[in-house]
Amino acid sequence: MVRFICIFLFSSISFSQSNMERARSFMDIKEYEQAEEEMLKYLEAQPNDSKALELLGDAYSYQKEWDKAIEQYEILVEKVPDKANYHYKYGGALAMKAQSGSKLEALGLIGAMKRSFLNAVALDPAHIDAHWALVDLYVTLPGIVGGSFSKALKYADSLEKISEVDGYLAKGYIYEYDEEPKLAEKYYKLAIRVGGSVTCYDKLTGFYEAQNQPIEAISTLEKGQQKHQRNAMHYQIGKVCADYNIQLDKGEKCLKAYLANYAVTDGVPKEWAYYRLAQIYKHRKNKEKALEYIDKALAIRADFKQALKEKLLISKI
Template identity: 45%
Template sequence: MKKVLFLVFFVPIMVFSQTSYEKAEKLFLQEKYTLAKPLFENALKESPNNLKTIEYLGDIASHNNDWEKAADYYERLKTLKPTEANYYFKYGGALGMRAQTGGKWVAIRLVGTIKDSLEKAIQLDPNHIQARWGLIEYYLQLPGFIGGSEKKAQNYSNQLLKISPVDGYLSKARIDEYFKRYKNAEKNYIKAIEVGGSKLTYERLAKLYNEKLLQPDKAVKVLESYQAKNKK
């Protein structure tokens, strides 16, 4: 009798919980983060160490630009599973955004942890592309007197060139843009188009023409070229 009562009361709770979680995932994928958040928070109360739930909540905080909260969630992830490269990448990325928006003293305090987290992601996954992008931005944005370096940014760009040529050329163009070497950036974006041909590569070149080289006609032609190439 006790076993029957256990099944009667416990099984519906399990079904409800699963359905609620699936609803939260669906809302998240639909980018309805405000609706998904309380459902994931309830799920986390029931299962405090569920990695996927914590990651979803961290991603929602990131979408909301709540970088401190996002970093807290991602730190929990890397503590629970210290062998997962992506958790270190997300943690370092969230701290990087905190540093950008929190002022000089916050940035100085976080600099070492950001670098260590992104490097750890690469150590765990030698082919981690996004962590290298993060380190490129890190070395570009950081003032020279606390470690900023184009040479180090170029080093990670060269690594990307070997792992993913399109990311390599895009990152080199990004570095050129940062230092206002716009003609060099143009050449690297063109190489990225030749290697990858994705919509992003065309958009980056068009943006360069439109915003930096002040050649809107060329920007239009680049986008028209992509559309013509991808007509069904």
């Protein structure tokens, strides 16, 4: 009997472990529903496994099932109160629920969100994501419910000590939100000088587009493309050219380069590049070529709303 029990327990543990491995595999390939199923099976046998509870919470988060994710992360915070990342994930799920719900519901979540992120930073002063969460929270909240640019800058200063480039990006974000464009531009440029990642170039480009400065946006993208050789930047250059009806030859060349070198990992589907080429030919009053490219976009996705609208505009040339 003892031997039978030992064999049974060993089999149960092995079975559970295989559930965990399958769940991780499903997470890797973004099959989150299947990962959820495997984790629920695993937790039937191992209900106190913190890593499994976290993985289940992550699976719910990727599916945007915020209430279920909050429940899992809350269990983790109560079980392991000294782990910063659990507090961060709990606060993050609360924040996402606040964004997707009503304003009244969001107001009721602010206190718990703030406590979670502050706890994460207190437990791990080098937690970059928690610092960013606090920056974002204090920037976007109205002053009447706790928003504060000075507090946001305080956490950006702390972030700068941990990661100089993140600190500069955070300050650029704060000053852009506070409508201080010169300071925002200064810090985004510092981030490029210090870090120079694709993200840094994207942030400065987005800033220039928001400021209606397309020439500066294109110049920034060209420098980023020269440094990183990212095909996605070809699309971004073409997009700005098409949106603002400027440097159309350059835009056409970049969009065709994007299509010639396209890979799924580039992020923007091919139909969008065809759509932008159609815009460029519309600007040139070349109705035939514009229709050719808009039809290529619609051949890939017949319900492409922007392309359908653009085709109507092209037909009126």
